[in-house]
Amino acid sequence: MTDVPADLALLPATRRALLHRIAVAQADGRAPSLVAAVARGGRIVWEGARSMIDDHAPDGDVQYRIGSISKTFTAVLVMRLRDEGLLDLGDALEKHLPGTAAGEVTVAQLLAHSGGLAAETPGAWWERSPAALRPELADVLGPEPFRHAPGRRHHYSNPGYTLLGSLVEAVRGRPWAEVLQDEVLRPLGLERTGAQPEAPYAGGWAVHPWADVMMPEPAEDLGLMAPAGQLWSTTRDLARFALFLSRGDERVLSADSVREMRTAASPPEPGLAEAGYGLGLQLARAGDRLLAGHSGSLPGFVAGLWLSEPEDVAAVVLANCTSGVAASAVAMDLIAIVADAEPRIPEPWRPFREADPVAVELAGPWYWGTSPHLLRLRADGLLELGPVAAQGRASRFAPAADGTWTGLTGYYAGETLRAVRRPDGSVSHLDLASFVFTREPYDQDAPVPGGVDPQGWRGIG
Template identity: 55%
Template sequence: MIDPVQDLNREQAPAASTVRALTRRLAVDQRDGRVPSVVAGLVRDRATVWTGARGRVNDSAPTPHTQYRIGSITKTFIAVLILRLRDEGLLELSDPVERHLPGTTFGDRTVAALLAHAGGLTAEPPGPWWERTRGTSWSELADRFSPETTPHRAGRRHHYSNLGFAALGEIVARIRGEDWLTVLDREILVPLELTRTTAMPVAPHARGWAVHPWADVLLPEPAHDGGAMGPAGQLWSTVTDMLRWSTFLGGDTGDVLHPDTLAEMSDPVVVEDGDGWRSGQGLGLQLLRHQGRRLVGHGGSMPGFLATVWADRTDDSGVVFLANATSGIGGALAVGLLDILVEQEPRLPAEWRPQATQPDPELLALTGEWYWGTAPYVLRLLPDGMLNLTPMGGRGRTSRFRAAADDDGWIGLDGYYAGERLRVVRRADGEVGHLDLNTFVFARKPYEPTAPIPGDVDPGGWRGSATY
C-alpha cells in the first residue's frame, strides 16, 4: 500500500482516522469486486491529500506512477481541444460536422451535439467490437457508415456515442493539420505537466485482466491501438496525472483553457434520467448531482480497465480511481471516497477579510437595492471586480457579471442572465438613472416613475383599497 502522505501536501494531510476510513473503503471495494489492483487519490485546494492502493501489479504494489488505461476519460481531453479551437475562432459549436469532416452520414449534426452525446449517433462504430480490435484509419472507418449510424434524430435524447468522439478527434486533426495525439501533447499534456499520460503504455504499467465470474482466475485482455477510434478511449495515465486533471476540471486551467469556457463545458446540455436528474452531460464532461453537490468529470472503461475522475467545485476537491479489471468496481467507490473526505474533514469557513484593493467609487455607487418592477434585488461588488445581482428574498434570478471586453457594460456569466448584457444608463446630468438588463429595467424604487418603464407607470401612483 502507498504511504498515505507520499507525494502529498503534508500540511493538508487528513487525520489518521480519515486515512484509515479511506484505506478501508478502498480495501473493501478491491476485495468485494475481486479486482487485481486499484489505486485512488483525493485532492483538495489543488493539492493531493491522500493516495492509496490495494492489490498487485507484476507482483508489487502499484504506486502513484503506475499507468492504467483510462478509457473514455480520453473524451474530456478531446472536448478541451475542440473548445480551444472554438475559442480561437477556428470553429463554432453550431457548425455542422460536414463543414469540417465531409462525407459522413451525420454531416448535418452539430459539433455541440456530438460533444453532448445528443447527435443521435450509434454508440459503437460499425464493424467488429472496436475495443478489442486493432484500429483502422478514419477513411476505412468512414467506408462502413450507413443510415444505421444515426438511429436517432439530433437532440431527441442523450445517447452515448464513442463514434461521435472519434469524429471530434478527426476534426481536431484536420483543423490543426496534424494528428490529435500530437496536438494533445503540445496543447494540454506539456503545459499541465502530465508526463505519464500517453497513447500506449509506458512501464511501469498495469496489465488489463478479466476476472472469471465464478472462479478466482484471470484472463488477459488485449490493449490495441484504437486507430481512428482512439479519441474515444485511447489514453493511459497515472493517479498522479489524473489528480492534476481533476484540479483542471475543478477550475485550475492554467493557460490551457479560459475558466469561463470550462464553466460552459460544465453546464448540463442533456440529462440521462429525466426529472430530478442525477446524471447529465455537458460539452464532453459527465455531470453527477450527489448529496447537494454537482460533480464534473468522466468515467472510463476498456477491456481490462476501469477508471473515474470527478471534481467537486463546491468543496474545491476531487477524486480519482484506476483499476485493471474489466468489471467488478465502479463509480460508487469514487463518490464514496469523496464523501469520507467531506464528512470526516469538514471545511472551516474561510476568514472574512476586506478586499485588498481600493474599490472603484463608480462601481461602489451602483451597489445596493434595485427593483425589477416590484421585485427587490441587491447588486453587490465582488472582490474580483465582478458584479453579483441577487433577489432579496432568495427567490428569483441570480447572475454574476464581468465587465465586457468592449467596455459597453457587463456580460452575464451564469444563471438566467448568462451571456446577456447589463448596461448602466445615465440621466442627462450624468447620474445613474437605471440599469438595462437585456430590455429589463431595474430602477432604484418599485416602478419608479422617472425610469423608462415600458408601458409607462400609471400617473395615479400607488393606491389603497378604496380605489381597488
C-alpha cells in the same frame, strides 16, 4: 507522493476513511488491484491502493487504461482550436472535415453527445477488435450513422468522438496523439499519460461473475477510435488533470474555457449524465453536490475522475477489472468523505482594492416590480445579482468594454445588464434582458413597461 503542506494534510481519521472505502471497493468488486488519489488546494493530498497480492499494491505511478476519460482530453484539444479562432463550436463538421456521412452535425453537438449519432460502431465489438476492422471513418460510422435527429437529445456516441479526433487531425495537420502530447500532456506535466502503455502498467483482467477465477483481457489498439478511449494514465497524472479541469491553465485552456466545459450543453440522460453533459465532461449530482468528471471503461479496466469545484476536491479511481467496481461512484464517495469531514476553509475576505466608482454606484438594493434584489460588487470585480427572498433568479456578471455587464451564470447567462442614465448622469434604472429594475418598487419616474398607476401605493378603505 511528495510531502503535503501542513495546511493541506488530511486528518488521520479522514485518511483511514478513504482507505476503508477503496478497500471495500476492491474486496467487494473482486478487483485484482485498485488505485486512487484525492487532490485539493492544487496538490495531491492522498493516495491509496489495494491489491490481491499482499505487499505488492501498485502506486500512483502505475498506468491503467482510462477508456472514455480520453474523450475529455480530446474535448480540450477541440476547445483549444475554438479559442485560437480556428473553428466555432456552431460550425458544421463538414466545414472542417468534409466527406463524412455526418457533416451536418455541429462541433458543439459532437462534444455534448447531442448529434444523434449511434452509440457504437457497426459490426464487431470494437473495444475487443483489431483497429484494422475500422480503417476509414466510413467503417466507424456505417451506412446509417444517425439514431436521432441532431440536436434533439443527449445520446452518448463513441463514433462522435472519433470524428472529433479526426477533426483535430484535419485542422492541425498532425496525428491526434502527437497533438495531444504537445499541446496538453507536456504542458501540464502529465508524463505518464499516453496512447501506448509504458512500464510499469497493469494488465487487464476479466473476473468470472460466479467464481473466484480470472482471465486476461485483450488490449487492442483502437486506431481511429483512439480519441474516444485509447489513453493509458496514472492516478497522479489524472489528479493533476482534474485540478486543471477545475482551475484552468493558460498554457492549455483558460479558467473560463474549462468552466464552459463544465457547463451543461445537453439535457440529462438517466443513468449516464444525470445532471446533463458539458463539453467533454459528464455532470452528476451526488446529494447536494454538483460534480463534473467522466467515467471510463475498456475490457479489463474501469476508471472514474470527478471533481467538486466549489469544494476544491477531486478524486480518481482506477481498477484493472472489466466489471465489479463502480469506479465513478467510489470516486464520488472519496470526494464526499473529504468535503464532509474537512470542509474547505474559505479564503480571507479582502476588499476590492480598485473599486470602479460606477460599479459601486450600482451596488445595493433594486426592485423588479415588487421583488427585492441585491446587487453586490465582489472583490473579483464581478457583479452578483440575487433575490432577497429564498427563491428567485441569481446571476453573476462580468464587465464588458462598452460599460455594460454580461451574465456568466444562471438564468441571465449571456444576457446584458445595462445601467440606464438620466440626462444629469444619475442612474434611472437597470435594464436586464428587457426587465426593468428600479431603486424603489415600481418607481413612478422610471419607464416601467405598462406604466405605474398615477395614484401610487394606497390602502383599500
